[in-house]
Amino acid sequence: MSRRLFTVGPVEVREELTRAMSRPMIIHRGKEYKQLHQGIVEKLRKVLDTDMEIVFVGASASGLLEGCSRCGIRKRALGLSNGSFGKRWIDISASNGKEVEACEVPWGSPLLPDDFASVLDESFDAVHFVSNESSTGILNPTRDIVDAIRERSDALVMVDGVTAVGGTDLRLRSLDVDALVFGTQKALDLPPGIAIAAVSQRLLDRAAGAEGAGYYFNIHELAEKNAENYALTTPPVSLMYGLDAQLDRMLEEGMPARYRRHQEMAALVRGWAQGRDGLYAPEGYRSDTISVINKGGMPFEAFHSALKEKGYEISNGYGKIKDSTFRIGHMGDLTVDDIKELIGRMDETLEELA
């Protein structure tokens, strides 16, 4: 039986995109490749509404989180965190030999400027944080955080947009960040395999002289090759076909309509959850792409198995709230009708289990 995915990534991929990815292989040193590469960069700029440099590489998103840590942190970073993925980036920076001070806010609370205002001083040359925290379903007030960092510091500001980009309008054109990192398997609705980042000239300048920047995730090297519309190493051409086709689809839908659709899907799932044991994230900070729902007394294992038998898959909770929550992904190319269908099947399943 085919299974519909309402997961938090990887997500369901449309058949037309799967078909686009099965086009015949091309050599990545030829004219055809250059056109594909250039087209993707240009379309990504349109989708993100930015003139920033766009780099991408065959990897999951973490590849370029690591690239940012290596190339963007000179000596010391402040890592803001209110969930698993904020903590993950702190670990990535530390494991790359960077000194990182963790500013950890309790899970369930949004990251707010007051949480780091007294900690942020001149000693930090970079700050990183997650925009949409996938473990808690909290959409951090990204613009307020960036503005508050900028007011107090010259540090580079690097943002994990892995489950935000494509589903939430971060208004990148006026968001003064040095990096926004994401991947293909979330709200872009493709298989995993390409890490992408919009990067500033400030980050590129720092990357150019960065000690220990490495090779594969070296943002400076990736940008240098970009100038020739080439990849640094053999690129994931099949996935790039999919990305190219998907960017066309996204532009055709129109980004404002795409963001609105995500808000509508999120509102439906929140309404459903509120009629039960509620959401983990506080009101006003709820994600448009992932809802983290309190299990309460729900027999989740039995519920999810029965749901899967009907052909619908959602996601378990994550990190330290794994046992008390579950997650529903409402992102990518899913529609409001898809969400209504899921809700109907979830209600039916719960009644059967009652």
Ligand SMILES: Cc1ncc(COP(=O)(O)O)c(C=O)c1O
């Ligand atoms: C917010 C966030 N950051 C980072 C990651 C890691 O991304 P990847 O698995 O593509 O490396 C994830 C994955 O779920 C995520 O949700």
